[in-house]
């Protein structure tokens with residue numbers, strides 16, 4: 393097996409923030425004077441181990457907090473190497489994880505997964521579902537007042553019921569989690585996805601003073617990408633509501649021009665969810 397050079401995945405964004413980019417999802421980092429905050433652990437424990445090791449080696453401080461932005465596997469499964477730190481999540485994540493453990497994340501389901509992806513079997517074996525050790529309702533703040541550091545974490549919902557984002561005002565950085573699929577069509581078909589809450593999250597982010605957005609997936613982007621996604625979401629919401637009024641079926645709905653090519657199912661399953669969401673309203 394080729395030994396991975398994790399330093400190649402780690403990119404400095406501002407003097408005290410970084411982005412760690414894997415093929416499966418991104419993670420974020422804030423270097424406080426005396427400790428490190430990690431945002432999402434990535435999907436597979438070996439990547440997460442490499443991520444943590446390189447941070448602690450390069451910055452000579454311990455990781456003290458891990459924010460898990462939401463309950464999707466590509467943001468939760470890597471947490472095992474962080475299980476000795478404070479794991480922070482929105483309170484609704486506990487129930488969402490319990491629900492998954494009963495089905496898609498059961499032992500049998502993981503055995504099936506290993507059979508489907510034998511090359512990944514070792515990494516899959518290392519997955520431990522780590523529940524948050526600290527939950528919050530609307531916001532959670534990590535501060536070092538003496539040195540003027542403050543990280544604000546806000547619950548938003550939207551992509552999923554438990555979706556949160558973080559804001560490091562000192563260096564104008566937003567850690568968006570999967571509220572932002574940068575430069576691609578977003579996954580908006582989770583059963584707990586709330587398009588209205590997602591739109592509100594973009595609107596709230598746009599009231600903040602920021603320049604950089606570290607997304608859950610895709611490259612580092614800026615304010616204009618949030619504006620672009622917000623416009624697309626609003627257009628799509630209008631179209632979905634009109635389609636419901638007129639009784640147009642999912643397969644006949646024309647999606648406004650956005651990023652293409654779209655990963656199979658991302659758009660159609662998102663549309664089906666939005667139709668259901670607004671039909672039930």
Ligand SMILES: [Zn+2]
Nearest residue numbers: 462464551570
């Ligand atoms: Zn997600």
